[in-house]
Amino acid sequence: MLSKNTVKFIKSLHQKKYRIESGKFFVEGEKSVLEVLNSDFSVELLLVTDFFEKKHARLLQPFRGELIQVTQNQLEQLGQYQSNDSALAVVKMKENNSFEPENEELIIALDDVRDPGNLGTIIRVADWYGIKKLVFSPQTAEFYNPKVIQATMGSFTRVQFFYEDLGPLIQRWNLPVYGAFLDGENIHHMKKPKCGVLVMGNEAKGISPEIEKKVTQKVTIPGYGNAESLNVAIATAILCDNFKRLMGT
Amino acid sequence: MLSKNTVKFIKSLHQKKYRIESGKFFVEGEKSVLEVLNSDFSVELLLVTDFFEKKHARLLQPFRGELIQVTQNQLEQLGQYQSNDSALAVVKMKENNSFEPENEELIIALDDVRDPGNLGTIIRVADWYGIKKLVFSPQTAEFYNPKVIQATMGSFTRVQFFYEDLGPLIQRWNLPVYGAFLDGENIHHMKKPKCGVLVMGNEAKGISPEIEKKVTQKVTIPGYGNAESLNVAIATAILCDNFKRLMGT
Numbered sequence: 001m002l003s004k005n006t007v008k009f010i011k012s013l014h015q016k017k018y019r020i021e022s023g024k025f026f027v028e029g030e031k032s033v034l035e036v037l038n039s040d041f042s043v044e045l046l047l048v049t050d051f052f053e054k055k056h057a058r059l060l061q062p063f064r065g066e067l068i069q070v071t072q073n074q075l076e077q078l079g080q081y082q083s084n085d086s087a088l089a090v091v092k093m094k095e096n097n098s099f100e101p102e103n104e105e106l107i108i109a110l111d112d113v114r115d116p117g118n119l120g121t122i123i124r125v126a127d128w129y130g131i132k133k134l135v136f137s138p139q140t141a142e143f144y145n146p147k148v149i150q151a152t153m154g155s156f157t158r159v160q161f162f163y164e165d166l167g168p169l170i171q172r173w174n175l176p177v178y179g180a181f182l183d184g185e186n187i188h189h190m191k192k193p194k195c196g197v198l199v200m201g202n203e204a205k206g207i208s209p210e211i212e213k214k215v216t217q218k219v220t221i222p223g224y225g226n227a228e229s230l231n232v233a234i235a236t237a238i239l240c241d242n243f244k245r246l247m248g249t
Numbered sequence: 250m251l252s253k254n255t256v257k258f259i260k261s262l263h264q265k266k267y268r269i270e271s272g273k274f275f276v277e278g279e280k281s282v283l284e285v286l287n288s289d290f291s292v293e294l295l296l297v298t299d300f301f302e303k304k305h306a307r308l309l310q311p312f313r314g315e316l317i318q319v320t321q322n323q324l325e326q327l328g329q330y331q332s333n334d335s336a337l338a339v340v341k342m343k344e345n346n347s348f349e350p351e352n353e354e355l356i357i358a359l360d361d362v363r364d365p366g367n368l369g370t371i372i373r374v375a376d377w378y379g380i381k382k383l384v385f386s387p388q389t390a391e392f393y394n395p396k397v398i399q400a401t402m403g404s405f406t407r408v409q410f411f412y413e414d415l416g417p418l419i420q421r422w423n424l425p426v427y428g429a430f431l432d433g434e435n436i437h438h439m440k441k442p443k444c445g446v447l448v449m450g451n452e453a454k455g456i457s458p459e460i461e462k463k464v465t466q467k468v469t470i471p472g473y474g475n476a477e478s479l480n481v482a483i484a485t486a487i488l489c490d491n492f493k494r495l496m497g498t
Contacts, residue, residue: 125479127474127475128476129473153478155476221490223377223378224493226404226407227373227403227407230377231370238486238487238490
């Protein structure tokens, strides 16, 4: 039975303030809920329709959190999806634990990417290309924003990330740092890149001057027409595709 | 002076029904309005702030449509931008005129791409890669939707397009047809592609069975991680980047 307090609590999670306060966020839709149940995230509360509960009975059996049966209509009132006939999960945030780079890997660093849709799409792209680690400047969009979670299409469960001032971090890591600029090396003709950090900048301002100083190789996506720029998620995807092609991994 | 009727008319253009009925759409923000003024679109009405009018006085001099001075607040009431201190233009739609393929060019065909943001981003990507022609299935999102126009970042002024049933059209054109599938040729290792048509499918269903039959070469974007798929605009960008790299144009 869905209580008024639970309704109020889940609705509060649409706001960053209450997500931070409670340390929780929500995930909705069949695919994403299944992915979060299969991940190392801790699901505390699961709202399921009769349809979802029957379809995934075996998967739900070991679930030890609170399970409440709801209607499709109730789900749609609670979440942001216009249509959701499956489930909504309330999940515990992870702590902002840093990681260290390991050999032979590319790390994506986001320097103030503000749009939640862009952040989510970049996480999905990273997961596609097998890039497991991302670091975000403090002003980058919030990972647990429902729009970010939605845009990742489940990929949020498969990446490691933390928020930190990028300048000192990149300095300390002392790795090759790639950044996209208009006057960089054409990525179609560049030689095999080394592992390191790929920095992507803010939607309007690009990479900040402080971080630009730390970029060891500027790279450029060749344009053939008249568009002035590419969306940051699109540019990230094209760069990852070229890096993976050149690195042959 | 902004009349009540003008306000009502511009607000009606948020809805497809009234756009179709009037044959008009709107464009907002400094960059996009400047681009449309410099294009072969016919601007009928221009709402400008004092700031925009002074900054672009020379450009506005030859303008023969109706010009109304408004406040930033009025612009924000009329358009979809949260912040707009510049201008909003009411523009005449172009007719749905078909074109024929010419030598040495790649044409993008969209088979039911429904999301306006995706359509707009694809148009921006096409413009970046110098792809001037696009064809859309009748169920593809409407070109003149304000969200499409916004996502193109002005690139909507530089492409040719029309809506038509793709099956018969592609049949008639009789060109190489590329389509993205999971079991196609790895685009990192493919040899130089010929000019032709690149088909991109619906967000959920991909390329329809009817169009799949007409695809002469299936291509695949190699994945290295666990994401099941890529967003259609992302996939379009990666394919265009690889095609241009391989074609060397």
